Amino acid sequence: MATVQQFDTILKNGRVVDPVNGTDGQFDIGIRHGKIAVVSEDIPNERGDDIIDASGQIVMPGHIDTHAHLSSPQDRNVDRSYGHPMLVESGTTTALDLAGDPTLMAEGMRRRGAGLNVATLMGLVPHMTISEDDPRPSIIRDVIADVKTRGGIGVKMLGGYHPFTPEASADVVAAANEQLAWVAFHVGSKDSSSDMTGLREVPEITGKGRLHVAHINSYTRGMIDEPHEEVNEALAMIEVMRSQWVTEAYLAQANGTNGKCDENGDVIYNVMQNCLKARGYPTTDEGVKAALLDGYGSALIERGGRVVMVTGQNAVDIWESASTDASLSFPVNPPTSAFSLATARYDDGTFKVDAISTDGGSLPRNVAIERSMALVAFGALTMGEAVTKLSYTPSRVLGLLNKGHFSEGADADVTIVNAQTGKASMSLVAGDLIMLNGRAIGKGGTWLVLDEGVAAAEASDLAYEVMNLENSKLYANWN
Numbered sequence: 210m211a212t213v214q215q216f217d218t219i220l221k222n223g224r225v226v227d228p229v230n231g232t233d234g235q236f237d238i239g240i241r242h243g244k245i246a247v248v249s250e251d252i253p254n255e256r257g258d259d260i261i262d263a264s265g266q267i268v269m270p271g272h273i274d275t276h277a278h279l280s281s282p283q284d285r286n287v288d289r290s291y292g293h294p295m296l297v298e299s300g301t302t303t304a305l306d307l308a309g310d311p312t313l314m315a316e317g318m319r320r321r322g323a324g325l326n327v328a329t330l331m332g333l334v335p336h337m338t339i340s341e342d343d344p345r346p347s348i349i350r351d352v353i354a355d356v357k358t359r360g361g362i363g364v365k366m367l368g369g370y371h372p373f374t375p376e377a378s379a380d381v382v383a384a385a386n387e388q389l390a391w392v393a394f395h396v397g398s399k400d401s402s403s404d405m406t407g408l409r410e411v412p413e414i415t416g417k418g419r420l421h422v423a424h425i426n427s428y429t430r431g432m433i434d435e436p437h438e439e440v441n442e443a444l445a446m447i448e449v450m451r452s453q454w455v456t457e458a459y460l461a462q463a464n465g466t467n468g469k470c471d472e473n474g475d476v477i478y479n480v481m482q483n484c485l486k487a488r489g490y491p492t493t494d495e496g497v498k499a500a501l502l503d504g505y506g507s508a509l510i511e512r513g514g515r516v517v518m519v520t521g522q523n524a525v526d527i528w529e530s531a532s533t534d535a536s537l538s539f540p541v542n543p544p545t546s547a548f549s550l551a552t553a554r555y556d557d558g559t560f561k562v563d564a565i566s567t568d569g570g571s572l573p574r575n576v577a578i579e580r581s582m583a584l585v586a587f588g589a590l591t592m593g594e595a596v597t598k599l600s601y602t603p604s605r606v607l608g609l610l611n612k613g614h615f616s617e618g619a620d621a622d623v624t625i626v627n628a629q630t631g632k633a634s635m636s637l638v639a640g641d642l643i644m645l646n647g648r649a650i651g652k653g654g655t656w657l658v659l660d661e662g663v664a665a666a667e668a669s670d671l672a673y674e675v676m677n678l679e680n681s682k683l684y685a686n687w688n
């Protein structure tokens with residue numbers, strides 16, 4: 210007697226969009242043991258232990274966010290671990306925590322985890338996570354090796370906040386490449402700023418190496434030239450560096466920054482200075498205060514287990530009670546830049562900017578999926594292209610070969626999107642529901658580590674998976 214395969218879960222009647230397999234139409238998906246078992250036109254209900262009705266909804270491989278914030282070596286008034294439920298509620302299933310600390314991320318995942326897969330980069334903060342602001346190559350090497358044993362996959366340079374010299378920045382790229390560790394760059398050095406002047410230095414800093422150039426849209430805000438001119442210049446640079454860079458851009462207008470001022474009342478961080486200059490405010494504590502009171506800027510605060518933005522006197526109170534060292538946000542990202550960077554293609558149809566990210570998580574701007582769906586509604590992306598930028602390409606970027614598609618045996622990470630609202634309504638990781646009707650219901654998560662981080666992951670009691678960056682686009686054809 211032939212045995213009929215039984216499934217743990219069947220996703221019924223959704224519009225399944227899986228561009229790499231050429232699928233876009235109404236199908237059922239059978240899930241077994243956390244993996245995709247079959248995608249088929251009709252799977253009888255009796256073959257599933259659980260049935261999820263996805264009628265009228267878009268069923269796509271889970272969103273992989275290549276730029277999110279779930280931990281921070283310098284957490285102050287906002288605990289980044291709130292980003293776990295916030296990302297999950299926007300439909301994300303896997304995230305790269307871009308400037309955190311692996312030990313803190315793991316603690317946050319235990320405390321507030323909501324079922325995400327997370328890999329963490331450590332932010333390089335002088336006198337905090339690295340001993341000095343002009344580190345020698347041997348120091349950089351040791352810091353990167355240590356991050357890997359603590360479960361991180363690499364490091365991020367925070368040029369808009371803690372810039373190194375161009376030479377030390379190049380040393381960071383080289384040291385990370387040598388160890389096959391991830392390396393991301395919020396551009397800017399001691400010779401430049403967090404804008405096009407910073408981006409123009411990056412080809413030389415990259416040398417013959419490999420680099421993740423973070424949030425391209427953050428350098429095309431019109432600080433030096435007109436936004437569209439900056440977009441064109443950035444895209445031309447990306448084309449030249451095509452085989453060496455991975456890139457992402459986000460679709461939110463709101464940025465994230467910090468309002469810290471020195472003892473003279475001058476704004477310390479370059480990103481914050483730019484936010485003020487963009488609207489003609491002085492780069493002083495008085496300028497920050499006026500920008501918050503005018504409703505231009507917002508402060509971030511935890512409310513009900515999520516991070517929200519407040520403005521006006523409330524925001525000033527938060528900023529002052531943090532002695533100015535508070536997380537703030539300004540709507541400085543031009544939609545025109547975001548649109549151009551999200552949709553720019555080469556002649557062969559592949560996208561110039563690899564991925565659509567959030568740069569969110571604990572920042573309340575997790576709009577990658579809903580704004581990508583708006584681009585689909587507008588006709589700027591096909592549905593298949595949106596899924597390519599949200600899921601498939603990010604999976605290749607990170608070398609997560611079992612994600613980003615619904616081939617048999619792939620991880621059953623799924624984002625289900627309401628076709629009317631464009632917002633995620635449900636998601637699954639490894640076949641388990643982690644979000645339902647916009648509420649996070651998952652717990653914990655899966656820590657993505659390198660081989661060197663296995664001992665740390667074992668000791669954490671968290672579920673973990675080992676990544677191999679040799680499979681990543683960052684290190685494609687390396688050596």
Ligand SMILES: [Zn+2]
Nearest residue numbers: 276278307568
């Ligand atoms: Zn970021």
